[in-house]
Amino acid sequence: MASFEVIGGNKLQGDIYPQGAKNEALQVLCAVLLTSEPVTITNVPNIRDVNKLIELIRDLGVSVEQQAPDTYTFRAENINLDYLDTEQFVEQGRAIRGSVMIVGPMLARYGKAKMPKPGGDKIGRRRLDTHFIGFEKLGAKFNYDTQDSFYSVTADNLRGSYILLDEASVTGTANLVMAAVMAEGTTTIYNAACEPYVQQLCRMLNRMGAKISGVGSNLLTIEGVEKLHGTEHAMLPDMIEIGSFIGLAGMTGSEITIKNCRIPELGLIPDTFQNLGIKMEFRGDDIYIPAQDKYEVATYIDGSILNVSDHTWPGLTPDLLSVALVVATQAKGTVLIHQKMFESRLFFVDKLIDMGAQIILCDPHRATIIGLNKQIPLRGIRMASPDIRAGVALLIAALSAEGRSVIDNVEQIDRGYQNIDGRLNALGAQIRRI
The missing domain is CATH 3.65.10.10 (Enolpyruvate transferase domain)
Structure with a gap:
């Protein structure tokens, strides 16, 4: 210590x-899981939480190349879904709270995701209900194992839906946006968080081929697409x-x-x-x-x-x-x-x-x-x-x-x-x- x-x-x-913005980094790093094409991100901060998330997605199968001290290229071409069942993943997922945001992109692209109860600051209750209620509204099945505090969601086919968030959660909004970009039909998220971090994520996803409107407001409309492609993104x-x-x-x-x-x-x-x-x-x-x-x-x-x-x-x-x-x-x-x-x-x-x-x-x-x-x-x-x-x-x-x-x-x-x-x-x- x-x-x-x-x-x-x-x-x-x-x-x-x-x-670079820590809270933005945790979102956009998870978004690289939505495509098999290269995604290059600049102004990435060299801090413990961000480095731990990069390590987690690398171990999940994402190819990570550091182009400069603050620039990385990610390619999520060969994701190992079996890694979600390992003790190492449990340890990594519990180390940082931002790890919960891999759930949305994994659910969108692979139809399933799981996550141990994430860590982070001990500053009071930090519930995740907003995330998983939203996933259920998109058609996912949710399970919480109280024995080992494990969340899991599965979906054969995500479908667009009207979602009224019970709180304007930044991570909840980001997670649901990433899940909805490849859902069938149109998703509307009302009472969405509209922090610059979320705006940055939405702009990055739109450059990848997503169709998100209302960016910067608390009402987001997302038309699902079949596939996303690579992009370059500079963080705030x-x-x-x-x-x-x-x-x-x-x-x-x-x-x-x-x-x-x-x-x-x-x-x-x-x-x-x-x-x-x-x-x-x-x-x-x-x-x-x-x-x-x-x-x-x-x-x-x-x-x-x-x-x-x-x-x-x-x-x-x-x-x-x-x-x-x-x-x-x-x-x-x-x-x-x-x-x-x-x-x-x-x-x-x-x-x-x-x-x-x-x-x-x-x-x-x-x-x-x-x-x-x-x-x-x-x-x-x-x-x-x-x-x-x-x-x-x-x-x-x-x-x-x-x-x-x-x-x-x-x-x-x-x-x-x-x-x-x-x-x-x-x-x-x-x-x-x-």
């Missing part, structure tokens, strides 16, 4: 390039990493330029951090964050306390609430953080309280943060990273704190952030991997 030793209090300076920069860098710059009083951000795809992320008092300038497609000694939280028109909450797209992604919470600890003003989606995601605040932050955890979903206005810096402590996003939030806190911090279990951070210690050290941070 690795740890980060962090010496806080340093101001950072320079340019930083965001990695990771919006969660961009938001993390914005928060880091404000928290540490640093002057940072985040390069090639694809700003129109960021939704409310810049606005949220501006409401927390962080100044920024859009310079072409770059975001420039000037050094700020202090930042002040906005209030509503009537003077009431700012509420930062997650919502379905284009609302704020829940993956950035941990960072927003940490940033608020050193702002001038009070903020209510409302995490609606996951009931365990705010439990990392006990570490911030130990560092000196003034936080009231109201319940599993809400925390009130009384900003210290940078008058009382956080103090370094030893702590552990509970999940990807809380882990990077704790790293930001440690970089702003006085003295030495040690963050254990940084493999969690490595799951979502590529060489984060090396890239931040290049800007002047002091992070040592031990």
Whole structure:
């Protein structure tokens, strides 16, 4: 198990390039299973979860050629369906949550798929009902083995259907889109997630020969086709990493330029951090964050306390609430953080309280943060990273704190952030991997 030793209090300076989007990668990598022709994907992040998924589909029979550090060509010509019954597949499938998205393409192309209960962050209940209810509406038969927590679906012939999702699940939408592209007839998915990741997946599938309309909305119409072909696809920069860098710059009083951000795809992320008092300038497609000694939280028109909450797209992604919470600890003003989606995601605040932050955890979903206005810096402590996003939030806190911090279990951070210690050290941070 690795740890980060962090010496806080340093101001950072320079340019930083965001990695490819993790959440998009997990979708488009599964989509290569839909065709026997080559699919080339660029801007693939070198992070643990993505690398584990590439390893899984390679062991499933996909030919994988790395053309450059961030570019791969995949060819799913000789898939070994027997691999789904091996212990190695069970181990790989349980290692990452994104593995569930191989089910849709496998069902579409081969008429069957199975998956152990996937892993991922321990941030509360993360049910998969939306996925499998949707598959059933397309004509699949579903079985869940409670003895070994195994999901399986089979279908002789998928048929288009009207599907009203009970939640706007990103992975659920992606899985059902990939299943429906080769179903007979027309499928309509209402209350679909419309995050840029899903839009990217749909555009990639359309280039492969799919017929998906309504991309970017919550109503997708999919006309089934008999076959898909190969394509080339460039992934977006990771919006969660961009938001993390914005928060880091404000928290540490640093002057940072985040390069090639694809700003129109960021939704409310810049606005949220501006409401927390962080100044920024859009310079072409770059975001420039000037050094700020202090930042002040906005209030509503009537003077009431700012509420930062997650919502379905284009609302704020829940993956950035941990960072927003940490940033608020050193702002001038009070903020209510409302995490609606996951009931365990705010439990990392006990570490911030130990560092000196003034936080009231109201319940599993809400925390009130009384900003210290940078008058009382956080103090370094030893702590552990509970999940990807809380882990990077704790790293930001440690970089702003006085003295030495040690963050254990940084493999969690490595799951979502590529060489984060090396890239931040290049800007002047002091992070040592031990």
